[in-house]
Amino acid sequence: METLSILLADFTPMDPKDYVGFTFFVGCMAMMAASAFFFLSMSSFDSKWRTSILVSGLITFIAAVHYYYMRDYWGASVAADGLENGSSPIFFRYVDWILTVPLMCVEFYLILRAAGATKKLMWTLIGASTVMLVTGYWGEGVDRDNAWLWGLASGLAYFYIVYLIWFGEAKALATSAGGEVLKAHNILAKFVLIGWAIYPIGYMAGTAFGDPEGLQTEQWYSFAAGIEMDVIYNIGDAINKIGFGLVVYNLAVTSSSK
Amino acid sequence: METLSILLADFTPMDPKDYVGFTFFVGCMAMMAASAFFFLSMSSFDSKWRTSILVSGLITFIAAVHYYYMRDYWGASVAADGLENGSSPIFFRYVDWILTVPLMCVEFYLILRAAGATKKLMWTLIGASTVMLVTGYWGEGVDRDNAWLWGLASGLAYFYIVYLIWFGEAKALATSAGGEVLKAHNILAKFVLIGWAIYPIGYMAGTAFGDPEGLQTEQWYSFAAGIEMDVIYNIGDAINKIGFGLVVYNLAVTSSSK
Amino acid sequence: METLSILLADFTPMDPKDYVGFTFFVGCMAMMAASAFFFLSMSSFDSKWRTSILVSGLITFIAAVHYYYMRDYWGASVAADGLENGSSPIFFRYVDWILTVPLMCVEFYLILRAAGATKKLMWTLIGASTVMLVTGYWGEGVDRDNAWLWGLASGLAYFYIVYLIWFGEAKALATSAGGEVLKAHNILAKFVLIGWAIYPIGYMAGTAFGDPEGLQTEQWYSFAAGIEMDVIYNIGDAINKIGFGLVVYNLAVTSSSK
């Protein structure tokens, strides 16, 4: 059917001061464009690098779809309750992260495969990132009374990933590979250490270390006055996902042209 | 027309405790990402393996579309009647299964084709899986008074598939092929035996062996308190379909690189 | 804009006894999956067979889009007037048929091209199928008083196609080609004779030979009690279109591998 022509009697223009909505919109479009870029550039690489580029595109594509939903969710919330009371789509963020973060771990494996990375390493990284995210979701969304405990578990999993990439098996393989692969590995490792740091910060801000002031669950992060975590997440996500993919892309370009 | 700007006066945020909705969302996105992965990686394989990868992608793609509908159906149900009374989209599940399960049977044929699998074997597997699903639908949806009878017919068809794959013609072909093909066949056979076991369990839970307590047909599976079959189905489907496809993908990679 | 969150106060679950709706849904998904299969497998064939596979995919793709609309139309009708009074989307069926049936005729030409089929034969088949469908639509939808006359014209065009394929020029070309082409031609010819027979049966049931009982035009086929023509159409369409395409696909596989 789809014949649809309802219109608001009272048209509400976009508020230029809605930075959250603005960065949701930019984020969605940037992720979409990045996905198109990665997918369409695949055919220019030989098959050895294609899987890496494909996974880069999948990461931004999954994010693009979630930003589409988050943008809508935020917009509906602002339209219903006003800009001051916009509701953070943390539900969608976790769905996004649960799918994209393990895929970012897979990228480390794909890059180091030629240097001898085993599937066991890949599954270790996937497993640690899944633990990190599921415990994080549980602490923020379900069992907020014990947020500190779930946050601790999540943090331990995170630091295990950091350890593997900065000092452990993954680092050793990157060092043995050397050259462009090592350079790329080091940049990606910095993404994990620095770029991903915004997520535990957001976690702590959102749960307020056990939620002592009794914030309602459905008002996560909606600080009328204060730091807008969503703006930080939106910019952070864009850098962490598109930047991550571009490092891999650059490695593929420099390795293929040799 | 499509000009559309209706907004709820009372904005309802997503409930972080809606595990069913959460797993529907994750499932939909994971299936979609898996389809993109399979379809876009097709060009990296020689034509012998392309059909197998294509069918893997079709399975997850069909599931992605159905999860999209199921997610919406569940969301609309929760919004109307509350989280406690969410209605299970079993109607859509069967549409999904009736299309994807026969395609999974086709995968066995495609893998064993080089070892001499006949089209007769393929049609036998397709036929048995169709019987399994149509009788299952009939028992759950239409003739619940005789749910045990339909369930029995469905179960017999299921065990016939298990027999063919574990001991019968399919197993013999896999053994004669040996190597990577046999390994992959054995993993896929475990998917059928272990992974698919959740479906008859769900059937028995849903029909409660003849529906003695008089549950209304339209409230299948909506146990206010108890096991949430939908969460089990959503996680099970993801493993059974994406995992199944990844085993085939892995076989194609190892066979092509030789 | 697209921000949309209206929800029914009274959520109506899908009725598992709505076989028409169920087969519309399965049909839509099956057609969509078949299109994806045909389109994505095109690159595995040499260019001689690609056009045939492309046309197979177009036929199922056009059908998929129409099934999407028909599913919605049926669902809206059932929701408004109850399952007993569902309204048949015969309007959409004819749009579908007017585009796909001539394309099926083109398939005969494409298969027999190597054996010397002329464009004149192609246009004759296209012309006859167009006459068959336009007169059929006129008799069912517009001038129901003379339904028998329009039905007769439609039937004559149909039998002319059957004649060409079973005994006439097309048959002669198929015989001269022999081998796999002849086999495929004979199966496709059976589709036309047996599979297409459901359409004139539906026509006769729908118009009831001149509509003596004064059924209202807008209630075509909605028999509260009796044969559900839509279920027959939905299953028939799936077999006639996907099966037709698979025969062509199979011919392409066997011919390419030689």
Add this chain to the structure above:
Amino acid sequence: METLSILLADFTPMDPKDYVGFTFFVGCMAMMAASAFFFLSMSSFDSKWRTSILVSGLITFIAAVHYYYMRDYWGASVAADGLENGSSPIFFRYVDWILTVPLMCVEFYLILRAAGATKKLMWTLIGASTVMLVTGYWGEGVDRDNAWLWGLASGLAYFYIVYLIWFGEAKALATSAGGEVLKAHNILAKFVLIGWAIYPIGYMAGTAFGDPEGLQTEQWYSFAAGIEMDVIYNIGDAINKIGFGLVVYNLAVTSSSK
């Protein structure tokens, strides 16, 4: 959000006598199928012909999107005001034409490029077609008091295109190319002379030579009794755009196979 389940309390079935709606629907689907055909067949041609096929596909694709909108617009209009008072989507037609007609002119250039057609010829044709359409829109939509004057300007631009193609530079190039190119050029030239003639006829009918009876601007072409210009446009557009593309496709096939 997108969770949507509103249903009409009073379900209105499609009227089989709504020929305009019917041809909008068929037109939309035919254009869409033609686009899929052209785009997906591109890879079968060598790069010399690919641009021509691509432009053929763009023409039908742009038309498909506009027919989608026009179908909806017409349907909404009929649902609101009744079949007798359906409102013609002339606004969308002009958007469509302003993009597709210059592209059809580009096709002449692409075909004659090998024979030495210059970019100057291409831009002359693009320019003349743009003048033809902008003046036409102005006369029909904005300054109806001087419809005859704008119609005259539009007509002059049209005849200049006809002159170039039938007797001028384009004809000379086609003659020097000879063979299949000349044949195709002559058929395309007939499309321009005969097929495009429906547009000035529609213009004259719509503006009624200065609009003496004071038809309201928003009721363009909605003749309760009389010729349904929309049916003529819909059939004409399908022939002019798909047929045009098929002539180019046929030229590519015959030229490539040599």
Add this chain to the structure above:
Amino acid sequence: METLSILLADFTPMDPKDYVGFTFFVGCMAMMAASAFFFLSMSSFDSKWRTSILVSGLITFIAAVHYYYMRDYWGASVAADGLENGSSPIFFRYVDWILTVPLMCVEFYLILRAAGATKKLMWTLIGASTVMLVTGYWGEGVDRDNAWLWGLASGLAYFYIVYLIWFGEAKALATSAGGEVLKAHNILAKFVLIGWAIYPIGYMAGTAFGDPEGLQTEQWYSFAAGIEMDVIYNIGDAINKIGFGLVVYNLAVTSSSK
């Protein structure tokens, strides 16, 4: 669910004098068609030029999506408040520009890469264009009291880009490359100088040099009587983006055919 059949009781036909709406519609379709053209023609070029064509397609694709939103936004605004009070979607324009303008800067780098352009030059251009747009957004949308100051910062960044392209490092590289590359560079440089000039003009018109008359923020550019900036933007954007892409496309064609 998506079953949707709401219809306006009072159907409002499109106003042919709504030039803004008309150019939004044409712009959206033209951008979409251009994207399809660039993306689908990629495979005809060798990999050296593919990235340039891909970026051209991304620019028009991002614009197409934004025009889709802007068209809807404008339409909803006109339907709610009348054509005289249509609200300019400047919010969406900035989202578009923030993504596409840096990509246009990347095109300069891609063209000059063979002549030795460094990544530093690319990042300098990206940085300057980002400064130009963020300060512009701030001045127009957030801190209108100091619009002159933000406008000055934006203008300085703009002239720095012009300097680099017309006299600085980029110009030097283009001169050293010579031939077709220099020609294309010079045309693109003219786009930046002349074509982009409409944006600062729009900025000055919109902010009215500090907004002395106290226009409300949400009424940017909606001049009941006066210059319609949106029509100028819509035509300007189409030329600046599609034209820009076609210059790159033309360079790729002439360079590949040698």
